[in-house]
Amino acid sequence: MPELPxxxxxxxQLNNGSQNSPSIIGLEISKAIVLWERSISTPEANNFAExxxxxxxxxxxxxGKYLHFPLDNGHxxxxxxxxxxxxxxxxxxxxxxxxxxxxHDRLVLRLTENNQLVFNDPRKFGRVWYLEDPNVxxxxxxxEPFDPELTCESFYQKIQSKRCEIKPxxxxxxxxxxxxxxxxxxxxxxxxxxxxxxxxxxxxxxxDRLLESIQSVLSEGIMRNxxxxxxxxxxxxxxxxxxxxxxxxxxxxxxxxCIEKIFVGQRGTHFCPHCQxxxxx
DNA sequence: CATCAACCCTGAGAGC
DNA sequence: TGCTCTCAGGGTTGAT
Numbered sequence: 001m002p003e004l005p006x007x008x009x010x011x012x013q014l015n016n017g018s019q020n021s022p023s024i025i026g027l028e029i030s031k032a033i034v035l036w037e038r039s040i041s042t043p044e045a046n047n048f049a050e051x052x053x054x055x056x057x058x059x060x061x062x063x064g065k066y067l068h069f070p071l072d073n074g075h076x077x078x079x080x081x082x083x084x085x086x087x088x089x090x091x092x093x094x095x096x097x098x099x100x101x102x103x104h105d106r107l108v109l110r111l112t113e114n115n116q117l118v119f120n121d122p123r124k125f126g127r128v129w130y131l132e133d134p135n136v137x138x139x140x141x142x143x144e145p146f147d148p149e150l151t152c153e154s155f156y157q158k159i160q161s162k163r164c165e166i167k168p169x170x171x172x173x174x175x176x177x178x179x180x181x182x183x184x185x186x187x188x189x190x191x192x193x194x195x196x197x198x199x200x201x202x203x204x205x206x207x208d209r210l211l212e213s214i215q216s217v218l219s220e221g222i223m224r225n226x227x228x229x230x231x232x233x234x235x236x237x238x239x240x241x242x243x244x245x246x247x248x249x250x251x252x253x254x255x256x257x258c259i260e261k262i263f264v265g266q267r268g269t270h271f272c273p274h275c276q277x278x279x280x281x
Numbered sequence: 282c283a284t285c286a287a288c289c290c291t292g293a294g295a296g297c
Numbered sequence: 298t299g300c301t302c303t304c305a306g307g308g309t310t311g312a313t
Contacts (some may be wrong), residue, residue, distance in 0.1 A: 001305095001306065001307070003307095022282065038289090065307085065308095079307090079308085080307095081289095081306085081307055081308070082290085082291095082305085082306050082307060082308095083290085083291080083292095083306090104291090111306090121290095122290080122291055122292075123291050123292085123306085124287085124289075124290050124291080125289065125291095125306085125307070125308085127308095162282090162283090163282085163283075164283060166283080166284090168283095168284090171307085171308095173308075179304090181305095181306070181307085181308070186282045263284090266285075266286080266306095267305095267306075267307095268305070268306080276286085
């Protein structure tokens with residue numbers, strides 16, 4: 001499931017290009033082929049195809065888990081949700097009755113020089129937008145985890161202002177943008193905080209440790225080009241460095257206690273019952 | 282405001 | 298072997 005580091009990796013790859021695909025910066029969209037209408041969120045599919053036509057793609061950015069490509073007019077935005085992927089491919093030579101699209105391709109944007117930007121999404125949860133004003137989406141998001149204005153002090157204040165379990169709070173994109181299930185479990189483990197810990201009972205030391213753990217775990221994910229889980233996103237290897245995620249029954253690397261799996265806010269959650277104790281009072 | 286359930290989907294893995 | 302069943306998982310929406 002693409003979270004902040006995976007999305008960051010994909011944006012970088014599209015901006016910089018890779019071995020067999022060019023950078024998409026400066027390429028023009030000649031045609032949009034919508035293969036699954038419900039993948040297009042705004043505007044309605046036909047309209048979307050009309051709107052993005054003949055527009056040039058500018059340098060991509062990431063905001064939370066959104067991929068944001070300004071066009072020379074308007075903005076093209078993707079959210080990959082669970083199983084979405086976004087990549088550039090050369091158009092293939094195919095015989096007339098053979099389809100040039102692949103299983104689970106939902107949107108294909110034909111670009112300059114036979115390149116195409118493909119949005120592939122097996123589970124169909126991902127969404128695509130063409131918007132005049134990207135703020136329609138972004139204004140709902142909390143701060144970026146690496147925003148310099150998100151200091152230990154302001155993070156502590158934010159956490160104190162809520163009274164709910166810490167894990168669902170970290171997953172709430174309106175509170176903090178970019179964390180998903182994997183990086184949240186890993187960050188709470190590093191900070192030695194129980195996922196069901198009530199947020200306003202977290203003390204300043206724990207809060208400081210938590211912000212530092214969030215940033216460190218995300219940095220590590222970015223450095224390793226993200227995690228490749230559920231056949232989503234190829235190339236990253238952070239999945240080989242998980243400390244608790246999907247480690248149920250395996251020993252904690254600090255104390256040897258078996259990692260447990262519980263449900264918190266309807267999400268599968270992995271933690272060490274010895275290192276991550278609830279702090280009452 | 283906090284919590285919870287339903288919804289959207291498919292493929293993987295379990296059970297038979 | 299092959300079928301059917303169950304379920305994870307992010308984000309949104311609506312109910313309590």
